[in-house]
Amino acid sequence: MVVSAVAGPVxxxxxxxxxxxxxxxxxxxxxxxxxxxxxxxxxxxxxPRDWAFELxxxxxxxxKPCPVLxxxxxxxxxxxxxxxxxxxxxxxxxxxxxxxxxxxxxxxVLDVWQNDFVTFALGCSFTFxxxxxxxxxxxxxxxxxxxxxxxxxxxxxxxxxRLSGPLVVSxxxxxxxxxxxxxxxxxxxxxxxxxxxxxxxxxxxxIRDLSAPDYGDAVQIPAGHLPVFWACGVTPQAAVLESGVxxxxxxxxxxxxxxxxxxxxxxxx
Amino acid sequence: MVVSAVAGPVxxxxxxxxxxxxxxxxxxxxxxxxxxxxxxxxxxxxxPRDWAFELxxxxxxxxKPCPVLxxxxxxxxxxxxxxxxxxxxxxxxxxxxxxxxxxxxxxxVLDVWQNDFVTFALGCSFTFxxxxxxxxxxxxxxxxxxxxxxxxxxxxxxxxxRLSGPLVVSxxxxxxxxxxxxxxxxxxxxxxxxxxxxxxxxxxxxIRDLSAPDYGDAVQIPAGHLPVFWACGVTPQAAVLESGVxxxxxxxxxxxxxxxxxxxxxxxx
Numbered sequence: 001m002v003v004s005a006v007a008g009p010v011x012x013x014x015x016x017x018x019x020x021x022x023x024x025x026x027x028x029x030x031x032x033x034x035x036x037x038x039x040x041x042x043x044x045x046x047x048p049r050d051w052a053f054e055l056x057x058x059x060x061x062x063x064k065p066c067p068v069l070x071x072x073x074x075x076x077x078x079x080x081x082x083x084x085x086x087x088x089x090x091x092x093x094x095x096x097x098x099x100x101x102x103x104x105x106x107x108x109v110l111d112v113w114q115n116d117f118v119t120f121a122l123g124c125s126f127t128f129x130x131x132x133x134x135x136x137x138x139x140x141x142x143x144x145x146x147x148x149x150x151x152x153x154x155x156x157x158x159x160x161x162r163l164s165g166p167l168v169v170s171x172x173x174x175x176x177x178x179x180x181x182x183x184x185x186x187x188x189x190x191x192x193x194x195x196x197x198x199x200x201x202x203x204x205x206x207i208r209d210l211s212a213p214d215y216g217d218a219v220q221i222p223a224g225h226l227p228v229f230w231a232c233g234v235t236p237q238a239a240v241l242e243s244g245v246x247x248x249x250x251x252x253x254x255x256x257x258x259x260x261x262x263x264x265x266x267x268x269x
Numbered sequence: 270m271v272v273s274a275v276a277g278p279v280x281x282x283x284x285x286x287x288x289x290x291x292x293x294x295x296x297x298x299x300x301x302x303x304x305x306x307x308x309x310x311x312x313x314x315x316x317p318r319d320w321a322f323e324l325x326x327x328x329x330x331x332x333k334p335c336p337v338l339x340x341x342x343x344x345x346x347x348x349x350x351x352x353x354x355x356x357x358x359x360x361x362x363x364x365x366x367x368x369x370x371x372x373x374x375x376x377x378v379l380d381v382w383q384n385d386f387v388t389f390a391l392g393c394s395f396t397f398x399x400x401x402x403x404x405x406x407x408x409x410x411x412x413x414x415x416x417x418x419x420x421x422x423x424x425x426x427x428x429x430x431r432l433s434g435p436l437v438v439s440x441x442x443x444x445x446x447x448x449x450x451x452x453x454x455x456x457x458x459x460x461x462x463x464x465x466x467x468x469x470x471x472x473x474x475x476i477r478d479l480s481a482p483d484y485g486d487a488v489q490i491p492a493g494h495l496p497v498f499w500a501c502g503v504t505p506q507a508a509v510l511e512s513g514v515x516x517x518x519x520x521x522x523x524x525x526x527x528x529x530x531x532x533x534x535x536x537x538x
Contacts, residue, residue: 053322056329057340071326073430161342268537 013037017258018083021090024258027107029092031147031216031254033126033139040081040192040263041256042069042121043233044091046109046249047240049074052118057160058239059122065157065167065235067123067191069261075115081259087119093252095237100244105252112247122233123192124256125170127263131185137178140219147254148172149213150232154206157235165239168214169197169205170232173225182228191266198229205229215253282306286527287352290359293527296376298361300416300485300523302395302408309350309461309532310525311338311390312502313360315378315518316509318343321387326429327508328391334426334436334504336392336460338530344384350530356388362521364506369513374521381516391502392461393525394439396532400454406447409488416523417441418482419501423475426504434508438466438474439501440482442494451497460535467498474498484522 012035015023020036032041047055052074059066072079077086089108096103096112125148129139141148148170155167174182179199187195198205210227211218215234221227237250251257284292286308289301301310316324321343328335341348346355358377365372365381375381394417398408410417417439424436443451448468456464467474479496480487484503490496506519520526 049322053318053325056322056325060325060337060340068329071329 017260018085020258021082021085024092025086025089029107029255032092032256032258033129033148033254034142036258037130038263040069040259040261040266041124041126042259043124043236044087044249044251044257045120045122045236045240046087046117047245048114048247049116049118051163051245051248054161054163055120055236058157058163058236059120061158061160062235064193064197065231065233067193068120069123069191070121072119074118076119079121081261083260087257088113091251091255091257093255095250095252097237097240097245097248097250099246100241102241109249112249114247117249120236121257121259122236123266124233125186125193125230126256127192127266128186128189130263131189132182135181135185137174137182137185140173140221141217144219146217146219148216149210149218150215150234150253151202151205151207152214152238157239163239163243165235165242167197168232168235168238169229170216171210171213171227171229173219173221174228175225179226179228186230188267190268193231193233196228197231200226200228202227202229286529287354289527290351290354293361294355294358298376298524301361301525301527302398302417302523303411305527306399307532309338309528309530309535310393310395311528312393312505313356313518313520313526314389314391314505314509315356315386316514317383317516318385318387320432320514320517323430323432324387324389324505327426327432327505328389330427330429331436331504333462333466334500334502336462337389338392338460339390341388343387345388346382348390350528352529356526357382360520360524360526362524364519364521366506366509366514366517366519368515369510371510378518381518383516386518389505390526390528391505392535393502394455394462394499395525396461396535397455397458399532400458401451404450404454406443406451406454409442409490410486413488415486415488417485418479418487419484419503419522420471420474420476421483421507426508432508432512434504434511436466437483437501437504437507438498439485440479440488440496440498442488442490443497444494448495448497455499457536459537462500462502465497466500469495469497471496471498
């Protein structure tokens with residue numbers, strides 16, 4: 001088993017994306033936060049061509065949760081920031097949806113692939129986590145070695161045709177005296193969700209219990225830290241689920257597509 | 270005739286968008302540069318639903334010429350920044366395309382409208398012209414009272430499905446000692462074409478004769494000024510023409526949709 005070769009956080013962070021994709025293609029299942037320092041990770045969502053316009057329009061109307069990095073042509077399985085990668089095999093874990101129902105996770109999607117599938121890669125907040133850490137702001141789920149906690153909120157996205165659904169957010173506990181810095185730093189990355197959508201007061205977002213995230217793992221919130229919420233790229237999967245798309249694929253939350261694109265590409269001055 | 274009521278540049282610039290749209294709806298035909306100071310103008314392109322995904326994808330892949338401000342649902346004729354406006358009547362002049370051929374201009378498109386038409390509004394460089402003028406940088410076509418000159422270039426856009434075509438640019442002569450300022454100022458408006466794509470050397474873009482623009486009017490280039498080129502929202506119309514879209518509508522170049530959205534909305538810090 002290959003896990004032992006990449007057991008430590010140092011090794012994970014130093015890997016090149018092509019090697020990480022190779023490990024995931026070979027069967028390694030793990031959340032990807034902290035992997036491949038300096039390289040952008042992406043949310044994946046794949047829908048049939050018949051739904052592609054509405055999904056692209058949903059993204060255009062909801063740019064904070066759905067910042068589009070790339071859209072492949074129908075049936076295409078690789079792209080310019082993936083080297084010889086294959087979106088059907090190179091993520092550590094996928095979620096499958098059928099007729100608006102979750103249809104389990106799987107390590108590749110070769111057997112359910114259709115030639116009319118259109119693949120969307122969306123920016124991921126992992127891109128700005130390195131910038132937070134460089135500024136001395138702790139990133140709890142990396143420090144605690146777990147997946148980032150994500151929550152469905154009570155905020156509806158702007159619908160697009162047949163597609164509608166709630167905003168999904170990721171949460172990071174931030175020390176109260178660094179909240180302003182966290183806003184400032186992440187706002188420089190508009191293509192990967194940018195500034196937070198909410199600071200503190202989870203009840204206002206309809207989140208009753210921070211310790212029971214809808215996706216990912218709970219993290220401890222130290223005293224003097226506030227829960228800070230960023231728009232999350234799982235949002236289109238919630239829409240696919242809510243809107244009864246006949247068949248769709250997403251990354252399993254936190255188990256991202258690791259691309260060859262450097263993080264700095266998504267930073268504005 | 271209503272033209273006399275808005276003959277002067279001062280009157281034009283002071284009008285509210287709803288009043289300008291009313292004048293255009295009533296039959297006034299004029300380029301819109303310099304109209305309705307402080308309000309964003311938009312490029313229009315309308316295609317059948319069958320082509321809408323490819324057009325939105327074309328825009329996503331070519332964000333400098335095609336910055337999407339809004340996409341209406343199929344058949345819709347108004348939107349949030351148009352008050353009680355109607356995209357079928359409220360522009361001063363439209364271009365019609367059929368089977369990849371220009372099919373003339375018209376003052377409204379009521380008789381050719383289809384219920385499956387999807388309307389795209391794209392950012393327009395007129396938005397940053399006020400900022401250039403405020404910085405003391407002359408805008409030749411406004412000063413000379415003509416339409417902005419636009420040119421088809423030899424640069425192909427990134428294709429999307431069946432849609433492909435050349436980059437179209439607008440040109441403003443800028444004093445050599447203000448070129449850097451013009452870059453800096455316009456780069457703050459990424460949603461309305463942003464920084465120039467080319468400075469000087471029109472031959473490199475395949476433009477042989479600046480005095481013979483493909484759209485709009487020629488402007489005089491004073492000594493010591495350089496021709497500076499910005500990506501232009503006529504680009505998707507060039508693609509519609511080149512790609513044989515069965516039927517499509519655009520604004521006539523320079524004759525824009527005047528919206529209720531304030532220009533500052535499109536400025537980044």
